[in-house]
Every structure is written in structure tokens, then in C-alpha cells.
Amino acid sequence: MAIGNDTLNTRRTLTAGGKSYDYFSLEAASEAIGDISRLPFSLKVLLENLLRFEDGGTVSVEDIKALPAWLAAKRSDREIAYRPARVLMQDFTGVPAVVDLAAMRAAMTKLGGDPKKINPLSPVDLVIDHSVMVDSFGGPDSFQKNVDLEFERNGERYSFLRWGQTAFDNFRVVPPGTGICHQVNLENLAQVVWTKEEEGKTIAYPDTLVGTDSHTTMVNGLSVLGWGVGGIEAEAAMLGQPVSMLIPEVVGMKLTGQLKEGTTATDLVLTVTQMLRAKGVVGKFVEFYGAGLDHLTLADQATISNMAPEYGATCGFFPIDEETIRYLKFTGRDEGRIALVEAYAKAQGMWRDSNTPDPVFTDTLELDLSTVEPSLAGPKRPQDRVALSALGAEATKIVKSAVGDDISKGTPVAGKDYSLNHGDVMIAAITSCTNTSNPSVLIAAGLVAKKAREKGLSVKPWVKTSLAPGSQVVTDYLEAAGLQSELDALGFDLVGYGCTTCIGNSGPLADEHVTAIEEGDLHVAAVLSGNRNFEGRVSPQTRLNYLASPPLVVAYALAGNVTLDLLNDPLSTDSNGEPVFLKDVWPSNHEVEALMTSSLTPEMFRARYDNVFEGPEEWKSIETAAGMTYAWDSGSTYVQYPPFFEDMGPEPGELTDFVGARQLAMLADSVTTDHISPAGAIKKESPAGSYLLEHQVRPIDFNSYGSRRGNHEIMMRGTFANIRIKNELAPGTEGGVTTHQPSGEVMPIYDASMKYQAEGVPLIVIGGKEYGTGSSRDWAAKGTRLLGVKAVIVESFERIHRSNLVGMGVLPLQFKDGMTRETLKLNGTETFDIVGVAGGITPRMDVTCRIHRADGSSEEVQLLCRIDTADEVEYYRNGGILHYVLRNLMKAA
Incomplete structure (x- = not known):
């Protein structure tokens, strides 16, 4: 993407490390537009982006x-065109994105255009990290067995x-x-300041990105502005389309003290997640x-x-x-x-630094780090923090509310000498980019x-244990510290490098455990060091899913049940029959820091990332x-x-x-994208x-919905098919029915959609x-679009999904003035006319x-159209963002 006009004459030169760089100076810009010194740092990144791409057209x-x-209003309703430096993908979302690009090339050819025009203009990195499953665990060969199954x-x-x-x-x-893509990004791909060669000059500018995973925000910790978007938005960004956005409000969170x-x-x-979500x-x-x-x-x-996705923020x-410089070194x-x-x-x-004045923010809140206490979050939302001291009582209360007082x-x-009980920990997983980066x-x-x-403790026999680090460097420093063998001895052997339990790739529980859980209708648990614990995500069998730190994951594997009070009840007994408490095995901060200092070296990172794009022999040998x-x-x-471009003119x-x-579905609050597309x-x-059975695929080879996102036939059948989704149009049911x-x-729901579409019913x-x-x-x-859904009407949308609906040509509409499905007394027998779209959006x-109600009465209400920007109007008018891009590329000389 070419540099703009620089009407404000802000291009300057700086020297660093003996080399000269051109850049677009915010100080020079301030001479023309006014003081911006106390602008939030994140908005300074946006400002530089606008300076660099100012062309009198997309950026004025x-x-x-x-x-x-x-700065004066602390907010803005100005829509801007933002162009990130690069795009990051993981394979669950990357495969369908590449499928779409391949389909766009085929559509371009069919329309008589040049398929070569369908080509990324921005650098794209796709990290294959979401496909490894925890089939094998608790053994020295678990890693290789899981790798073999992954490639098979x-x-x-x-x-x-x-x-x-x-x-x-x-x-x-x-x-x-x-x-994991976010850890690889943090440790290697991200540069903080990006460069490109143009007309014999090296241009320096902030490293920015969008990613096809909501946790792209992890790299914000390295001062790289980025956030998650859907694959369709990422594809548009790859193809040179700017990200259309309103200049955001910025909430400042002041941190004081220390842990x-x-x-x-x-x-x-x-704690931060709970505070910011509130x-x-x-x-x-x-x-x-x-x-x-x-x-x-x-x-x-x-x-x-x-x-950030868990507390709801864009970044x-x-x-x-x-600290940034120290980490880069x-x-x-x-x-x-x-x-x-x-x-x-x-x-x-x-x-x-200490002399920097505080930026001006839209709003602020404050946290004294010394007030933070040991915590978990759950049982089904990451923002529902529970103090460790209260978890046992909370879990007991939840189980009793479901099954009665006798638990x-x-x-x-x-075939075993033990029973399973309510609250038993079936999965204890050290996994996810959130914590394995730390x-x-x-x-x-x-x-x-x-x-x-050392105390003679072991993990309870019903617990499925796993360690899935976010990068190979983790193995290096755990081995250097002499700790990998200790984890192995408790069953936390390496199972793979990638997203596992946190995204539902926990693998199956033992058959005898599944049978006992189903026979006893047991409310059993998973404890994982992840970022997501939505219903039905971690495992079909675990109804209580708690996010926790890696050391607490180990502690709960030893204790074996979440209804215990880990601060007062013993974890287990030692070899002499004496009780062992959490405080007896918890390390001091000094112990942790000393081992970190002695075990981690820059050479570990250099060695692991020198050949990051080569891969193992299994990868190299793929035809x-x-x-x-x-x-x-x-x-x-x-x-x-995919059928998205069929009959496109x-x-x-x-x-x-x-x-x-x-209505195809009527759903309650906090419906997640896991509920919609597991x-x-x-x-x-x-x-x-x-x-899959009709196509001669054995159940053992079904793999996951995530791994089959390149096949729309499977994905549309899986839409609204989460095992825990509750559709109010089919009261008393659970799962994807209507x-x-x-x-x-x-x-x-899939069958109903096909029936409605055959009947010509929107x-x-x-x-x-x-x-x-x-x-x-x-x-x-x-999936929503392919099921024939024309509009989604809700009380409020989460950011990414709303824009994805627009990007697929589905109309997002919002109830106004406190109106809800309850106040309207909807029951599924109604028909609806959405009027006013034909006149232009x-x-x-x-x-x-x-x-129109079944009794013959009717009612007219006003809804807010959540197509928020002029660019989104064009996307919707074209039937989707990819259709818009494809038509524009067709017209380009």
C-alpha cells in the first residue's frame, strides 16, 4: 500500500543503530493541527497511520x-480508514480465509477478470496451532503420538x-x-516498529495488525496495536481494504502498587477482567x-x-x-x-517513563496491585472471578442448586477402585496463550x-492432565530449571505446542469415566490455565469449567475436586499419612524469580526461531x-x-x-460465538x-468443527449446534433444535432452515x-447467512460478531428504549416484516x-440498524465485504 500525499509535510528522518529511516512525525504534525502530546498512546498510533496514508480520498x-x-471531547464520531501493517492468522480461521481467497480467484476467473489480482497486499502470517488434540497424555511419548494423529x-x-x-x-x-500464534507473534514475529523499503528509502512506522483470532490483542503488551477480526475482514485487509472504524473512546486503567x-x-x-467487564x-x-x-x-x-476479548475491549x-526494550533483547x-x-x-x-504526564482518557478506573488475591474464574464465563478462598463454597452451591443437597x-x-463425585476435576490442563507466554x-x-x-503426593487417578506450551522455548527453560521432569512425574507431560483444551481440543475422557458421569448425572469440572470456559467448549462432560493459574491447575489435579476449600482443606496426605496443604507446596516469589533468572536465555529464543518457517519432517513431506x-x-x-459467490454479477x-x-432461534443473554458456531x-x-457418516467418515475420524471450517456443508450444519445452547423456541431442550x-x-435447526428455505420463508x-x-x-x-437468516435482532452486540454479520450481508438490528423479546412477549408463532431496507440503508x-401474531393482531416497532459506517453500508449493499472487494478489483485497471 503506497504512502499518501503528506499534505501537512510531516515526513522526517531519524538515525538509529547507524542507519537512516524516514518517518511521519507527530511533532511536526502538531505544528499544523495542535498539541497532541497527551493523546493516549494507542491513539497516537492511529494518528501516525492517518498521516502516512493521507491521500485526500480515503484519508483526509x-x-x-x-x-x-x-482531546477536547474525549470521544469522536469521526469515521476513519485505518490500514494495519500486517495480518496474523491461526489455522482454524486461516483455512476458511484461504478457501475464500481461492474461491475469489475462481469467481474472478468466471467473471472474466485476472485471478492474480486476488493476492495479499499486506504481509500475512498463518500459524498452524489449533489442530493438535490431547488424545494421548501422561506419558513420555504423548507428544509424538498426538503429532502423528494431528498430521493423519x-x-x-x-x-x-x-x-x-x-x-x-x-x-x-x-x-x-x-x-500458539499469539506467543509466536509476541516472541518473534512482532517488531514493535515495522519497516518497508520504498523508492530507495526505509520507512519506519508502528507495527500494527489485525488477526483472525480474538486474542490477537496479546501483542498489545508489547506495544503493538492489534485486535481480532473475523476472517472475512482480515481477507479484505489483506486485499488492500482499510479497516473502517470510528475513532474509539479510550478507557485508562491506572495500576499502582505491586503484587x-x-x-x-x-x-x-x-481481577482486571472482572473490573473492566463491570x-x-x-x-x-x-x-x-x-x-x-x-x-x-x-x-x-x-x-x-x-x-481483552474477555473484558470486552477492542484492545x-x-x-x-x-521493559519493552528489555524484552526485545x-x-x-x-x-x-x-x-x-x-x-x-x-x-x-x-x-x-516516570516523567511522562498521564494521557487524557475518556474515562478511568484504578487498581492497586497489592489488593489482588488468588483467584479463579468460572464456571462458564471468564469475567466471573471467584476468590480461591470462596471457590469451594461457590462450586458446592452451584452443584446443589442443580442436583439437590445430597451431593x-x-x-x-x-474396573477401578474409586468412584466419581460431583465436583471432581476430570481435566487439569496447563494450556493457552494467556499463561504459557508467562x-x-x-x-x-x-x-x-x-x-x-517431595511430599509424596500424586495426581488423583481420574484427572486427565496435560501441558501444551505456547512455544518450544517453554520446554527449554522448564528442562533447564529441572522442572519438566517434575511435571512429567505428575502426568503433566508435553502433549503438543498449540491451543488444546482452551478451544475444546481436550480430547476424549476415558470411556469408563464418561459412563460414570452419565450414569450419575454428575456435575464434574475442568481446571485450565486458559482464557475461555464457555458452556460446552472445554469438554462435553464438564459442566464446571474454571480458569486458573498454572500452579493452581497442578494443585487442583492433586486435590481432585473443586468443592474443597484449598486454603484450609488438605490437598492430600504425604507418605506418612500427614495432611499436606496448599501452603506447603506453594513457591515463594523469590524462588520463582531466581529460577527464571538462571534458566531463561536469549539464545533459547534465537535457536527456536531461526528456522520458524521450516517445520518438522512431517510437514516438509506433505504433497x-x-x-x-x-x-x-x-x-x-x-x-x-463455498457457495458465497454463486450467481454473483x-x-x-x-x-x-x-x-x-x-424466527429460526430465540436466545438469551451472552450467547457466544461458541454457541453459534462450536x-x-x-x-x-x-x-x-x-x-460425515454419509461420506464414509468414521466417528473416530470426525475431528472437530474447528478443523473442518474449510467445508461449508459441515459448518452450516454445525451452526447453532452447540450442545449447551438453549433455544427458547423449543422450551425444555438443549442443543441445536427449534x-x-x-x-x-x-x-x-439445520433441518428447519432447509425446510423454511424450500418454502421460500426468510x-x-x-x-x-x-x-x-x-x-x-x-x-x-x-453459517448464519447460509441458514437463510436475513437479520439478527438483539439487545446488544459484541463488536467483532456485529461487523462479521455485516461482512456476510446479514442485517444486524438492535432493540431500542428497553424493548426486549420478553417485553414483546414473543413465542415463535409470529411472522415479521422488516421494512425500510428497500429505500436504502x-x-x-x-x-x-x-x-404479525398468530391471533391476527399486529404491532409495529422501531429497531436501530447497527450498520455503523458508510463503508459497512457498501458492504451490505453488495451482499458482503468480499463481494464488494471482488467487484472493485474487477473494475480496477
Whole structure:
């Protein structure tokens, strides 16, 4: 993407590490637009982006002047065009994105255009990290067994990605077994200050990105502005389309003090998540400031930034300071780049130190780090923090509310000498980018294991244990510290480098355990060091799912049950029969810091990342097709040509109203993208399972919904198919079912959709607050569209899912003035007319909804159209963002 006009004459030169760089100076800009010194650091990044791309068209001088104006009002309704430097993908979302690009090339060819135009213009990195499952655990060969199964299951997908690696320019793939995309990004890919060569000059500018995973925000801890988007938005960004956004409100969170003895970064982030979710920061930037930053490591900052989707913010940004430079050195970054980062940040007023005045924020809140206490979050939302001291009582209360006061009777396990009980920990997983990026909590986990072993303790026999680090460097420092063997001895052997339990890749529980859980209708638990614990996500069997620090994961594996009071009840008994308490095995902060200092070196990072794009022999030996367009295999159950561009003409059709629409689903508050489009296991009895059986796929080879996102036939059958989703149109049921109208027949949502579409009936979905919370899952919008849903009407949307719906041509509508599905007394027998669309859409206009009831009465209400920007109007008018991009590329010379 070419540099703009620089009307304000802000291009300057700086020298760093003996090399000269051109940059767009905020200080020079301030001479023309006014003082911006106290602008939040995150907005300074946006301002620089506008300066660099100012062209009088997509970016105007008036757009630039809106930033200093923001300082006066602390908010803005100005829409800007933002162009991130690069795009990051993981394979669950990356595969369908590459499928879409391949389909766009095929559509371009069909329309008579040049398929080469469908090519990333921005650098794209795809990290394959979401496909490893915990099939094997608790043994020294678990890692290799899981790798072998991963390549066996995903051969079609990996062959397709290898084709993409050669077919598209500006597209790199980090092979399986390397690590989690966010940790690889933090430790290696991110540069803090990016550079490009243009007309013989080296241009320096902030490293920015969008990613196809909501936890892209983790790199905000390294002062890199980025956030998660759906795959469709990422594809548009790759193809040169700017991200259209309103200049956001910025909430400042002031941190003071420092963590006290015995607390961890995980405890801190769960506290921050609870506070910010209660504050209400959806759609806003959060920026951290205050003297407390001086007592946080960069890994601590990244842990906090990682959870931005959980507290609802677009990003959780930390400014560049001495800790940034220390971390870049520590992770073996290039010395010239490190010198550039410091020089650039200081030249641009992007450097934080003790003399930096506090930025101006839209709103603020404050946390004294010394008040943080050991915590977990759950049982089904990451923002529901529970103090460790209260967890046992809380878990007991939850179980009793479900099954009654008698929760002591166990269910015998066939062939074993123990029973399973309510609250038993079935899964204890050290996993996820949130915590495995942080050496302090992993070292602490290893020390808990070591001290427990010295006391003669072992993990309870029903607990499935696993360790899935975010990068190979974790193994290096755990081994150097002598702690990997201690973890191995308790069953926390390495199972893979990637996202596992946190995204539902926990693998199956033992058959005898599943039988006992089902026979006793037991409410059993998982404890994981992850960031997501939504219903049905971690495992189909665990109803209580708690997020915890890695050392607490080990502790709960030893204790075996979440209804215990871990601060007062013993974990177990030692070899002499004496009780052992948590305090007896918990390491001091000094012990953790001493081992970190002695065990971690920059050489570990350099060695692991020198050949980051090569991959193991299994990857190198995969055969793949060649050619600019993909040779689709009609027999594949993983990759299929999607129907999004069928019957697409060179010009968009006319917008129409929807008349006689029926509800496909009516849902409550906090419906997540996991509810809408699950990532985990495919049930044999589901529509997706039936499809796979019809295609001669054995249940053992079903793999997961996440791994099959390249096949729309499976994904549309999986839409609204989460095992825990509750559709109010089919009261008393759980899972993806609905009631077809007017027949009154209860059937799977997919079957009802097909029946309605055959009848020519348009569909809507109605929901409550925070609709679409969670992962930036584009299939939650794609599946909605393919099921024939024309509009989604809810009380409020989560940011990413709303934009994904627009990007797929689905109309997002919002109830107004306290109106809800309850106040309207909807029951599923109504029909709906959505009127006013045919006259043309404008941002945030009102739309009329006529409700026709079964008794012959009708009612007319006004809804807010949540198409928020002029660009989104064009996306919707074209039937989706990819259709808009494709038509524009067709017209380009």
C-alpha cells in the first residue's frame, strides 16, 4: 500500500543503530493541527497511520484533525480508514480465509477478470496451532503420538495450506508444532516498529495488525496495536481494504502498587477482567498507565492484554518503555531493530517513563496491585472471578442448586477402585496463550509439582492432565530449571505446542469415566490455565469449567475436586499419612524469580526461531498441488468450494425488505460465538455427524468443527449446534433444535432452515444482551447467512460478531428504549416484516419491524440498524465485504 500525499509535510528522518529511516512525525504534525502530546498512546498510533496514508480520498486532513479534537471531547464520531501493517492468522480461521481467497480467484476467473489480482497486499502470517488434540497424555511419548494423529487427521487441510503458501504472495505459514500464534507473534514475529523499503528509502512506522483470532490483542503488551477480526475482514485487509472504524473512546486503567507474595499474573488478569467487564468497555480501547507498570514484566502485560476479548475491549494497550526494550533483547531480537524501537518511540512521543504526564482518557478506573488475591474464574464465563478462598463454597452451591443437597454419593467407575463425585476435576490442563507466554507462572507450576513430589503426593487417578506450551522455548527453560521432569512425574507431560483444551481440543475422557458421569448425572469440572470456559467448549462432560493459574491447575489435579476449600482443606496426605496443604507446596516469589533468572536465555529464543518457517519432517513431506487457482476435490470432507459467490454479477442487486419472516432461534443473554458456531467435537447424532457418516467418515475420524471450517456443508450444519445452547423456541431442550412453524414440529435447526428455505420463508434470529461474545469466529456469521437468516435482532452486540454479520450481508438490528423479546412477549408463532431496507440503508438508521401474531393482531416497532459506517453500508449493499472487494478489483485497471 503506497504512502499518501503528506499534505501537512510531516515526513522526517531519524538515525538509529547507524542507519537512516524516514518517518511521519507527530511533532511536526502538531505544528499544523495542535498539541497532541497527551493523546493516549494507542491513539497516537492511529494518528501516525492517518498521516502516512493521507491521500485526500480515503484519508483526509480533516480526519487527521479529528485526533486533536478528540482531546477536547474525549470521544469522536469521526469515521476513519485505518490500514494495519500486517495480518496474523491461526489455522482454524486461516483455512476458511484461504478457501475464500481461492474461491475469489475462481469467481474472478468466471467473471472474466485476472485471478492474480486476488493476492495479499499486506504481509500475512498463518500459524498452524489449533489442530493438535490431547488424545494421548501422561506419558513420555504423548507428544509424538498426538503429532502423528494431528498430521493423519489434517492431511487434506495441511496440503491445502501448503498450496496457499506457494500460490499467494506475501503469505507465510508457520508449520504445526511450533507454538500458539499469539506467543509466536509476541516472541518473534512482532517488531514493535515495522519497516518497508520504498523508492530507495526505509520507512519506519508502528507495527500494527489485525488477526483472525480474538486474542490477537496479546501483542498489545508489547506495544503493538492489534485486535481480532473475523476472517472475512482480515481477507479484505489483506486485499488492500482499510479497516473502517470510528475513532474509539479510550478507557485508562491506572495500576499502582505491586503484587503481594503468593499472587500471580493470572490472579491479576482475572481481577482486571472482572473490573473492566463491570465498567463496560465493549467497542472501546483500554490503555494501561500508572506507576504499577514499573512492577510488571512484559509477560505480565501480555497476559493482561491477551484477555481483552474477555473484558470486552477492542484492545488492551501498554506503551513502549524500558521493559519493552528489555524484552526485545531477552527474546533475541535484532540489535538494529531494538535501537530503532527506542529511537522511534522517543522521537514520536510514544515512550513512557516516570516523567511522562498521564494521557487524557475518556474515562478511568484504578487498581492497586497489592489488593489482588488468588483467584479463579468460572464456571462458564471468564469475567466471573471467584476468590480461591470462596471457590469451594461457590462450586458446592452451584452443584446443589442443580442436583439437590445430597451431593456426597459417588458413582463407581467400572474396573477401578474409586468412584466419581460431583465436583471432581476430570481435566487439569496447563494450556493457552494467556499463561504459557508467562515464565513466572509456568516456573511456579513446576515448583508446585516438585514440592508435591517431595511430599509424596500424586495426581488423583481420574484427572486427565496435560501441558501444551505456547512455544518450544517453554520446554527449554522448564528442562533447564529441572522442572519438566517434575511435571512429567505428575502426568503433566508435553502433549503438543498449540491451543488444546482452551478451544475444546481436550480430547476424549476415558470411556469408563464418561459412563460414570452419565450414569450419575454428575456435575464434574475442568481446571485450565486458559482464557475461555464457555458452556460446552472445554469438554462435553464438564459442566464446571474454571480458569486458573498454572500452579493452581497442578494443585487442583492433586486435590481432585473443586468443592474443597484449598486454603484450609488438605490437598492430600504425604507418605506418612500427614495432611499436606496448599501452603506447603506453594513457591515463594523469590524462588520463582531466581529460577527464571538462571534458566531463561536469549539464545533459547534465537535457536527456536531461526528456522520458524521450516517445520518438522512431517510437514516438509506433505504433497500439494500447484497452480494459481485451486483444484477443488469434490470428495474432500475438509475443503470445498463455498457457495458465497454463486450467481454473483458484476453489479449488486437492489436491496429489498423482508416480508413474512420466521424466527429460526430465540436466545438469551451472552450467547457466544461458541454457541453459534462450536469449535469442538462433532456428535455422531448431529446433522454434521450424519453428513460425515454419509461420506464414509468414521466417528473416530470426525475431528472437530474447528478443523473442518474449510467445508461449508459441515459448518452450516454445525451452526447453532452447540450442545449447551438453549433455544427458547423449543422450551425444555438443549442443543441445536427449534420448532418449525406453523407445523409445530421440533427438529434440528439445520433441518428447519432447509425446510423454511424450500418454502421460500426468510428467517431471523432474536436474542438478548452481548450477542456474539467470544472468539472472532467468522463462521458464526457465515453459517448464519447460509441458514437463510436475513437479520439478527438483539439487545446488544459484541463488536467483532456485529461487523462479521455485516461482512456476510446479514442485517444486524438492535432493540431500542428497553424493548426486549420478553417485553414483546414473543413465542415463535409470529411472522415479521422488516421494512425500510428497500429505500436504502444509512448508518444507524431506524428500521420498522411489523410483528404479525398468530391471533391476527399486529404491532409495529422501531429497531436501530447497527450498520455503523458508510463503508459497512457498501458492504451490505453488495451482499458482503468480499463481494464488494471482488467487484472493485474487477473494475480496477
